Amino acid sequence: MTKVAFIGLGVMGFPMAGHLASAGHDVTVYNRTAAKAQDWVARHGGAAAATPREAAEGAEIVFSCVGNDDDLRSVILGGEGAFAGMAEGTILVDNTTASAEVARELAAAGNQRGVAFIDGPVSGGQAGAENGALTVMCGGDQTAFDRAQPVIDAFARAVTLMGPVGAGQLTKMVNQICIAGLLQGLSEGMSFGQKAGLDMDKVIDVISKGAAQSWQMENRASTMCQGSFDFGFAVDWMRKDLGICLAEAHNNGARLPVTALVDQFYAQVQARGGKRWDTSSLMHLVAND
Template identity: 75%
Template sequence: MSNNVAFLGLGVMGFPMAGHLVKAGHQVTVYNRTAARAQNWAAKHGGKAAPTPAAAAKGAEIVFACVGNDDDLRSILHGPEGAFAGMGKGAVFVDHTTASAEVARESAGKAAEQGLGFLDAPVSGGQAGAENGKLTVMVGGEPKLFERVKPVIDAYARACTLMGPVGAGQLAKMVNQICIAGLVQGLSEGVNFALKAGLDPKLVIDTISKGAAQSWQMENRALTMAEGKFNFGFAVNWMRKDLDICMNEAKRNGARLPVTVLVDQFYAQVQARGGGRWDTSSLIHLLMND
């Protein structure tokens, strides 16, 4: 079925995600803080560009968003030009931003006051997953809203799962980032060890990736790590933002994150070396250039 939808935020993730919605047959109106990018998207995909979140959301059955952080989300939701001001009763807001569970619950409460639905739905898979329409989507919210929206999300997802009530999607994404942080550090140490030991890193990775050490990071980042190439992928600056969310949540729920805290400190060192925009696999830079 074709739906009238809006998409707010056309960064490296949102731009292709909104494009997949057009390819799936939906009528899409977009908004971006930098208007020229929204115009470029409309020229490429054939949808419409709107000057404000409220204008983009007007008449939309579902409004998607993928912005930077909690404050960015609040800025596009509230006020006379915010999305909530333009949405009609019964419409659903789906937030793909990696943000806090707290802001998800806050936003859901305000949406309910206006007769709107809200789902927090952070994604994993990076820019490549967004471009190829193969993202993993973790959703928090009411089952009825999830079932209504899932067929539309499927335009850019290979997996879309309801994790629990509002906030559960963000909590699941925190688990994802915690796991990645420790994994990338371990991979960095392993690759650096192979180089120091005089082993052929490609041969090593080809071999151990067929065993218990296999991971997406190993298959997609190990060789570029060995070559010292980091000018792509998910930026260290964004990873630190995500890990800060994880650590703040852990303070609330009492979870211990000793490795996550340590890896966050390592990422701070990468930033100090000018690597804030490097891919997260740049942890190995600290070992190779000690």
């Protein structure tokens, strides 16, 4: 059993913290909306804290999973932030999808306190979080990673150290870039098949056994053809992630023309009222121009 804290109980953090409790760890949670933290305690036990600092006090490992860079700074830094409650030799594992820049910033601040920092963004969506089957891409020190990995395993099917601090976030950017382009191609293919009068169930069954196969095809192609998007990874979140990717590309010189185009397509989905639709809703633009 490890004494841990979990900061941020959104659609990802709530079940992730639950898996830590189910694995036998002693979990204290913090959420900006206190009622959600109390709800978590009612379901999973453990304790709720009034501030990130209080949640982190006495914890060997602190997890965070919040919205963006600024949210992350607000719960980690400052007098009531997690670092203020963490002892020397402890570890902060951040599962937020954020920038590599803020990961390095927080690692430097943690280093001044003798606290190790691991950026560990996740892939697998809400379903992966609920099923304890997330892929975790980590950046940080090998020694800290080796200590944290057995605990992270509670909500993951794969946990990999990608390199130094920031490498986890950079790997997640690669993930999101690939998904964006893939979903646009899948949307165009599915719409083309429908307009050609094909039996799309048969089409999906056949091409998913060949070179076009992907997780998105297997899990989203059918619902895309049905025009169903009220679930899954929200367009608002994807635009946040793609914004991070495009900013990093500006810094490192990578060319992302398709990613930039798909980001604008998602802006059009938002304008149609699809802010909370699944990212597969690119199909809505293609099929309803």
